[in-house]
Amino acid sequence: MNSIQKGKLFKQILDVVKQIPEGKVTTYGQIATIAGTQNPRLVGFALATLKEITDIPWFRVINSKGKISFSEQSNGFKIQYSLLQNEGIIFDAKNRINFKLYGWSIK
DNA sequence: GGCTTGACTTACA
DNA sequence: CTGTAAGCCAAGC
Secondary structure, three states, X not given: OOOOOOOHXXXXXXXHHHOOOOOOEEEHHHHHHHHOOOOHHHXXXXXXXXXXXXXXXXXXXXXOOOOOOOOOOOHHHHHHHHHHHHOOOOEOOOOOEOHHHHEOOOO
């Protein structure tokens, strides 16, 4: 019996993100649904609490617009941008990711 | 112990 | 395409 401990949302979210394969991306809403929450903000919040050093591929998480959730002038944007490009993700002229091609779902 | 904020989403105008 | 509104959970103060 998997008596899941409380606070599982965080754990679930992180666990889901960890399962994202290389070269794939997914949205906050998708993770939220898979993790079992109705609040995509928790996904962002969960990732926001991570430290710079983590096993979580947080950079593979983008918003529904197919863009990085950080401002283009933010340092996080640059880091995520580089990491994604490093995995073969291509950005279009508007810095958007065609996540319909790279989209990933746990099933 | 209660209110505010947050790396968001979806729907409607 | 842009803008506004509601939903929902956890952490921080």
